[in-house]
Amino acid sequence: MKSLLVLAFLSGVGVLCAQSARDSAPEPRFSELSLQDSERLGQQRALVAAVRQKEIRHSSAEQDEKRLADSTAPNQRQGLQ
Numbered sequence: 001m002k003s004l005l006v007l008a009f010l011s012g013v014g015v016l017c018a019q020s021a022r023d024s025a026p027e028p029r030f031s032e033l034s035l036q037d038s039e040r041l042g043q044q045r046a047l048v049a050a051v052r053q054k055e056i057r058h059s060s061a062e063q064d065e066k067r068l069a070d071s072t073a074p075n076q077r078q079g080l081q
Contacts (some may be wrong), residue, residue: 033041
């Protein structure tokens with residue numbers, strides 16, 4: 001139990017140190033990127049947005065199928081009685 005507590009504490013210290021190291025060297029801003037890097041970043045953003053949109057549509061379709069199945073199930077049960 002004691003070793004688990006020490007491990008959790010050291011993990012927390014590691015996270016804090018990693019955050020302070022990131023704060024000292026900020027990443028370049030979008031306006032500071034080269035034209036090539038800016039275009040590549042735009043393409044990556046478009047790809048992520050397209051994949052996310054596809055996931056949303058797929059999830060919505062699955063939810064519709066489940067709702068349809070749930071709404072027809074009570075009617076089928078009544079017919080069996």
